[in-house]
Amino acid sequence: MTTAARQETRALAEWRAEIRAWLEANVPEGGLPDPESGDILDAHRAWERTLFEAGYAALHWPVEYGGKGADLDARIVFQEEYERAGAPPRMNLGGLMLAGPTIMKYGTPEQKEFWLPAILSCEHLWCQGFSEPGAGSDLANLRTSAVLDGDELVINGQKIWTSGGMHADWMFGMVRTGDPQSGHRGITYVMIDMRTPGIDVRPIKQINGQTGFSEVFFTDVRVPVANVMGELNGGWQVAMEALGHERGAGRRTYVKFLNDLAQLREFVTSLGQADDVGVREDLGRLLTAVSVYRHHVGRTVADSMRGHDGPEASYNKLYWSEMTAQIHEVGMRVLAARAELQDDEKSLPGAKQWQDNYWFSRATRIFAGTNQIQKNIISERVLGLPKEPRR
Incomplete structure (x- = not known):
């Protein structure tokens, strides 16, 4: 083993010891119930803030955005110790793993300043608006439309299997702004405030009795064009970036x-x-x-x-x-x-x-x-x- 390899191994061992000690001292005794239950949602947000204040909310984020800029080795070690400690399930993975990195790559300075800190602190919970009743595996077949009206997009349509939709503050979604027959062309990637009038979130009760997924209906929902990530009609490339992080x-x-x-x-x-x-x-x-x-x-x-x-x-x-x-x-x-x-x-x-x-x-x-x-x-x-x- 080279000197550099030995130093790297030693650094990872020290990192593992640091994480293990912190988790032993801070993981809630007995854990937390599934965040699906509304009455304990605040407890999960509080745990995410504890991680944030300790600097562990998003190790993979660059330092300039509030993360640690950790490499994959360090992140894997953290996840291993997190699971071993029986720590609560992470509440905002959609924001931390998908929306955040996508905003870092495609967002304007104003978009980064507005969204990234709130994701990191769990002030904003995020959900994903990709799948539709007729466009699950074939996302290019999506039909939720967005028509440009001045400096706003007017959205109509439906998303389905939206994880955490009933609790989310924001959605990153794909909408059709071009020809319905244009496949992956003519799709726009947009950030949607879930409190916008015209949004109807309906939990889907599953066979296990839980409601972790939702249907989301859009009726004349007006979203500022400033919330578009990347270019109008150029959302497919942005979406593939997000899915790469997911997989x-x-x-x-x-x-x-x-x-x-x-x-x-x-x-x-x-x-x-x-x-x-x-x-x-x-x-x-x-x-x-x-x-x-x-x-x-x-x-x-x-x-x-x-x-x-x-x-x-x-x-x-x-x-x-x-x-x-x-x-x-x-x-x-x-x-x-x-x-x-x-x-x-x-x-x-x-x-x-x-x-x-x-x-x-x-x-x-x-x-x-x-x-x-x-x-x-x-x-x-x-x-x-x-x-x-x-x-």
């Missing part, structure tokens, strides 16, 4: 999956299945998958730090989403009939939450770009295979 390395740490496996192992032991050969094979297969994912992310991080970013980020999304679903599918098989019980928390702690997470895990194959689309990206842009026939 890339660093969004999921292997430690989260180890925690899931630890919970699964507790179920196996409690239900007397520790000697079941099939269950042991399943656990071994899943542990291997988590280990492979850990090393793949490490390689992706190393490539990124050498400036080799590209569609390979699709590998990460495809892998972690499939692994998430498979872990929870095995858990449901282990729980068997217990998986159907909604009031079994005392006799088998964690069972109800596992059921809720199982239903959510099925969506991981859809959000952040469906896995079918990721496979097309990998085959066409990474492996160089012939393109899928387009009608």
